[in-house]
Amino acid sequence: MSLHLTDVTLTYPDAGARLTALDRVALGVPGGTVTAVVGPSGSGKSSLLAVAGTLVTPDRGRVTVDGTDVTDLTRAERAELRRRSVGIVFQQPHLLPSLTAVEQLQVMARIDGRPARAVRDRAMEGLAAVGMAGEAGRRPHQLSGGQRQRVNIARALMNDPAVLLVDEPTSALDRERGAAVVALLTRLTRERGTATVLVTHDRTLLGAADRVVGIHDGRLRPGGGRDGAAGTVPPA
Numbered sequence: 001m002s003l004h005l006t007d008v009t010l011t012y013p014d015a016g017a018r019l020t021a022l023d024r025v026a027l028g029v030p031g032g033t034v035t036a037v038v039g040p041s042g043s044g045k046s047s048l049l050a051v052a053g054t055l056v057t058p059d060r061g062r063v064t065v066d067g068t069d070v071t072d073l074t075r076a077e078r079a080e081l082r083r084r085s086v087g088i089v090f091q092q093p094h095l096l097p098s099l100t101a102v103e104q105l106q107v108m109a110r111i112d113g114r115p116a117r118a119v120r121d122r123a124m125e126g127l128a129a130v131g132m133a134g135e136a137g138r139r140p141h142q143l144s145g146g147q148r149q150r151v152n153i154a155r156a157l158m159n160d161p162a163v164l165l166v167d168e169p170t171s172a173l174d175r176e177r178g179a180a181v182v183a184l185l186t187r188l189t190r191e192r193g194t195a196t197v198l199v200t201h202d203r204t205l206l207g208a209a210d211r212v213v214g215i216h217d218g219r220l221r222p223g224g225g226r227d228g229a230a231g232t233v234p235p236a
């Protein structure tokens with residue numbers, strides 16, 4: 001399981017010109033590791049996740065998810081790869097208000113002829129993995145912000161993705177709960193061999209990440225600082 005971005009450039013139309021959101025980005029994330037990408041607002045973090053998650057096709061460069069070069073796939077093949085191999089944890093949990101915690105995970109499950117019972121067992125395992133087995137029957141309004149974020153993470157991991165993309169997972173949480181969520185993501189990443197990318201503007205919570213990379217004006221900076229070779233961060 002791994003994620004590779006090679007020489008990725010992404011531009012958006014901007015008042016008759018093009019705005020470069022990602023500038024010759026190279027990033028390799030081996031399975032079982034967390035790479036944190038840290039940068040200020042507008043630096044390209046969401047763009048990076050959108051490209052890595054195969055939601056947006058870059059102008060140039062290649063994206064390889066779990067050994068498959070996404071660039072050559074049709075739209076339908078990309079959607080299938082995303083469903084099978086990519087988990088995304090959005091900033092806000094976006095849980096469905098009427099569903100219990102375990103049902104949030106069940107709706108994400110690949111049906112694929114699997115009996116409902118097996119899907120439920122898998123969902124319960126997923127909740128247990130994030131310490132939420134005791135809250136399986138609760139609806140979102142009966143959970144704390146940290147608990148909702150745990151359900152969010154469990155849901156993203158329900159189909160055992162090769163790649164996990166996490167957008168500002170701690171923004172709605174206080175420091176202690178935020179640190180617990182990052183520690184949880186790191187543990188699950190190691191246990192499952194997932195290639196995890198976490199983007200944030202907050203450096204204080206990143207002690208648990210295997211690697212921290214900075215992003216400024218669409219360019220990566222190894223080590224998270226403003227110095228260093230632009231754009232290129234080889235696999236750890």
Ligand SMILES: Nc1ncnc2c1ncn2[C@@H]1O[C@H](COP(=O)(O)OP(=O)(O)OP(=O)(O)O)[C@@H](O)[C@H]1O
Pocket residue numbers: 012013014019020021039040041042043044045046047048201
């Ligand atoms: N759909 C779009 N059309 C035009 N420009 C865009 C679009 N999306 C993002 N941009 C621009 O691309 C650059 C990178 O944006 P991006 O959303 O990736 O940054 P970010 O680091 O995620 O910011 P934030 O932390 O505020 O979410 C910014 O200059 C932004 O204004």
